Amino acid sequence: MRTLRLGLLGLGQVGGGLYQICSAKRDFFIEDIGVRFDFKKIAVKNKSKKRSFQVPKQLLTTDAMSVVRDPEVDVVVELIGGTREAYVLVTEALKHGKHVVTANKALLAEYGDEIFALANKMKRWVFFEASVGGGIPVIKALREGLVANRLDSIHAIINGTSNYILTQMTENGKDFKEALAEAQQKGYAEADPALDIEGVDAAHKLAILVRFGFGGRVKFSDISCEGITRISSEDIAFADEFGYRIKLLAIAKKFSDGIEARVQPTLLPAGHMLASVQGSFNAVMVHGDEVGDVLFYGRGAGSHPTASAVLSDLVDLAMRQGSHFDLGKVPMRAIQRPLKVKSISAILSRYYLRFHIVDRPGVLAKISEILGKHQISISDVIQKERSAGSVVPLILLTHDAAEKQVRTAIQTIDKLEIVRGKSQVLRIEGNS
Amino acid sequence: MRTLRLGLLGLGQVGGGLYQICSAKRDFFIEDIGVRFDFKKIAVKNKSKKRSFQVPKQLLTTDAMSVVRDPEVDVVVELIGGTREAYVLVTEALKHGKHVVTANKALLAEYGDEIFALANKMKRWVFFEASVGGGIPVIKALREGLVANRLDSIHAIINGTSNYILTQMTENGKDFKEALAEAQQKGYAEADPALDIEGVDAAHKLAILVRFGFGGRVKFSDISCEGITRISSEDIAFADEFGYRIKLLAIAKKFSDGIEARVQPTLLPAGHMLASVQGSFNAVMVHGDEVGDVLFYGRGAGSHPTASAVLSDLVDLAMRQGSHFDLGKVPMRAIQRPLKVKSISAILSRYYLRFHIVDRPGVLAKISEILGKHQISISDVIQKERSAGSVVPLILLTHDAAEKQVRTAIQTIDKLEIVRGKSQVLRIEGNS
Numbered sequence: 084m085r086t087l088r089l090g091l092l093g094l095g096q097v098g099g100g101l102y103q104i105c106s107a108k109r110d111f112f113i114e115d116i117g118v119r120f121d122f123k124k125i126a127v128k129n130k131s132k133k134r135s136f137q138v139p140k141q142l143l144t145t146d147a148m149s150v151v152r153d154p155e156v157d158v159v160v161e162l163i164g165g166t167r168e169a170y171v172l173v174t175e176a177l178k179h180g181k182h183v184v185t186a187n188k189a190l191l192a193e194y195g196d197e198i199f200a201l202a203n204k205m206k207r208w209v210f211f212e213a214s215v216g217g218g219i220p221v222i223k224a225l226r227e228g229l230v231a232n233r234l235d236s237i238h239a240i241i242n243g244t245s246n247y248i249l250t251q252m253t254e255n256g257k258d259f260k261e262a263l264a265e266a267q268q269k270g271y272a273e274a275d276p277a278l279d280i281e282g283v284d285a286a287h288k289l290a291i292l293v294r295f296g297f298g299g300r301v302k303f304s305d306i307s308c309e310g311i312t313r314i315s316s317e318d319i320a321f322a323d324e325f326g327y328r329i330k331l332l333a334i335a336k337k338f339s340d341g342i343e344a345r346v347q348p349t350l351l352p353a354g355h356m357l358a359s360v361q362g363s364f365n366a367v368m369v370h371g372d373e374v375g376d377v378l379f380y381g382r383g384a385g386s387h388p389t390a391s392a393v394l395s396d397l398v399d400l401a402m403r404q405g406s407h408f409d410l411g412k413v414p415m416r417a418i419q420r421p422l423k424v425k426s427i428s429a430i431l432s433r434y435y436l437r438f439h440i441v442d443r444p445g446v447l448a449k450i451s452e453i454l455g456k457h458q459i460s461i462s463d464v465i466q467k468e469r470s471a472g473s474v475v476p477l478i479l480l481t482h483d484a485a486e487k488q489v490r491t492a493i494q495t496i497d498k499l500e501i502v503r504g505k506s507q508v509l510r511i512e513g514n515s
Numbered sequence: 516m517r518t519l520r521l522g523l524l525g526l527g528q529v530g531g532g533l534y535q536i537c538s539a540k541r542d543f544f545i546e547d548i549g550v551r552f553d554f555k556k557i558a559v560k561n562k563s564k565k566r567s568f569q570v571p572k573q574l575l576t577t578d579a580m581s582v583v584r585d586p587e588v589d590v591v592v593e594l595i596g597g598t599r600e601a602y603v604l605v606t607e608a609l610k611h612g613k614h615v616v617t618a619n620k621a622l623l624a625e626y627g628d629e630i631f632a633l634a635n636k637m638k639r640w641v642f643f644e645a646s647v648g649g650g651i652p653v654i655k656a657l658r659e660g661l662v663a664n665r666l667d668s669i670h671a672i673i674n675g676t677s678n679y680i681l682t683q684m685t686e687n688g689k690d691f692k693e694a695l696a697e698a699q700q701k702g703y704a705e706a707d708p709a710l711d712i713e714g715v716d717a718a719h720k721l722a723i724l725v726r727f728g729f730g731g732r733v734k735f736s737d738i739s740c741e742g743i744t745r746i747s748s749e750d751i752a753f754a755d756e757f758g759y760r761i762k763l764l765a766i767a768k769k770f771s772d773g774i775e776a777r778v779q780p781t782l783l784p785a786g787h788m789l790a791s792v793q794g795s796f797n798a799v800m801v802h803g804d805e806v807g808d809v810l811f812y813g814r815g816a817g818s819h820p821t822a823s824a825v826l827s828d829l830v831d832l833a834m835r836q837g838s839h840f841d842l843g844k845v846p847m848r849a850i851q852r853p854l855k856v857k858s859i860s861a862i863l864s865r866y867y868l869r870f871h872i873v874d875r876p877g878v879l880a881k882i883s884e885i886l887g888k889h890q891i892s893i894s895d896v897i898q899k900e901r902s903a904g905s906v907v908p909l910i911l912l913t914h915d916a917a918e919k920q921v922r923t924a925i926q927t928i929d930k931l932e933i934v935r936g937k938s939q940v941l942r943i944e945g946n947s
Binding site: 219224230231233354355358364371380385387388392395416 | 540650652656660661663730786787788790791798803806807809813817822824827831835
């Protein structure tokens, strides 16, 4: 029987879920797993807040610093979120010889270098299964299950809010605003949804996947990031006509001259495994040199799923008690070796282009000519004629083209007198 | 740096892949992972067989027993397949204090009790990631990633041959024989494909998933097993009309009075994640009480994917060197506690029923009456009338019904003068 003495930071959604599972399954953990979790101290903002579950008053403190410095604590579980305060607490915990378990993707994306270097210096483990993909054991899979592989690509749906919104738009024909309001009502989106719908949350998680999937560090600010706010019902419907679904994807690819790392709304073939990921579910697909494509799917957020991931880290730590510290599966290269992120303008991709044009003879020829001048060749077209002179959508899919050329061509096209409003440019993944 | 001294049994598809990866990635394992694999002896059937890769002659032996008894070997990697010889070698290895890594599902399904009990007595680890789902790290996920969960269901596509055949029948309209021949030509099916297409291979793997997913042992012979040989193109087409795909599923469900464990061709809604698993790919979906649905997808067979899983076990063993033996994540309950498997006749399910009937007024009424007498109620019907008196298919989907009642009703219906040939009975999963 192994005992782990815990200092918990935060008793909200995930912290509360963790505490409740540990209470309800106390016997299960002791008898079936051989681990006893002993909560020593819990830092909260408000000790007298009403909670839906019982927790002994004497465990609670508003002094988080006293938790990370408590000599009776073996492991600090950081579940307060945010970056600045969490950074101070996590580093202080490491300096005091604690192991750390965290679900905080923003913290690891922005301060990962400092935290992992300090942990290594102090010979303490920092585990973070819950930081990407909620309850899906994807970090363990990358670090241990696929340890024999060099990964060359990652394609992930890792923001449940965006996927919920896009699913509602696709399956139920809602527009973006309606779908967002519904997500907020159901608790899938924050009152301020910017981090989710602008793609920042997904980019935080991608930074972590890249570090441990590709084995090297990226500057978070080098990850290019586009959200879903500019996706219209019209785009979803046209994508469908071509046999595609629009998903917010976090994408990373390894090339000999650097890596691509970007978050973007993307057209995926309807038969692609990631295209079947509905609602608030998450999925991470990676390609390894030995194993080929592997995909992990499950709930990317929520109290109990996320706590389930935190608990797997805690059991791992309990099992390592008594064995000497060994960075082993958190290789040094992921801390030390910088990865060069290629500029977004350097990528090659297939594109979905949507224009609103004045329906007049020769318009398609004019636009094709401009694309052709930029070495962009067209694979598919939808042009729905209504009546001459009216404004109608024109949709083109391209073969592989250079992002830079596409941007320049679109600028030229957008200036044409026959083109109305701003054109839509989306990338296509999943076949070529 | 940790060194693992290996005794390898078998240098075929998987053994050869393992040896090649270890040679090609020697520096990667040493520098990035911190593990050196040192092959001490390799047991083969024929030392002079031509191989597509280099292996030092002095490593090879035809005396497998000398490998498992070699005092210089830390870990025996069993990749010869089959049960009887493998059982003798694996138990001998354990008795000589070796840890064991195996990809052998038949061995673990049929002799798991004896092997795990012996391993526990000898305080040695038996790892078997490659035995289910090839390169997919699903065993690690069940044992470690989802350790905080009690699982209540497993739905898995774990026979690549069957899934390849069904995919070919569904996507390309081939009949069973054509698709099987193609699978054999492409190396996805053995010359004797019985183990795959009769569902036995999937049942072997299900026995392992149940043991470690539900935490208890099942008698392999208690798992009911139906293959795909009786699936016709006609059934696939009709299922499609109702919005379903037919997949060979391994299914286990936990109830208060026992578990269900069965392998069967199954109708799944087309939008279900498992319905998107195409070709020779595998996927395992489990439902945990904290995490909800989680799915793992990837290549279920093949030289390098399977070797990738074997290597993850070997790295795990290397990392445990020096720490004391602890059954920990392979709980005793999975060895000792027997799980009661409910008789297949006791299950409740929705059903797809297909009859060939003489198209005559009153036939549907007659059949519905018989079903009604057995408390089977119909949810959907397709009856395609051609011309009075000709033989036409009649397809019925039912609400939840008792297997026993369905079997009895079908026996009665099959005796009707208006029914021609044997009727088809398939179960439906994934919604209700």
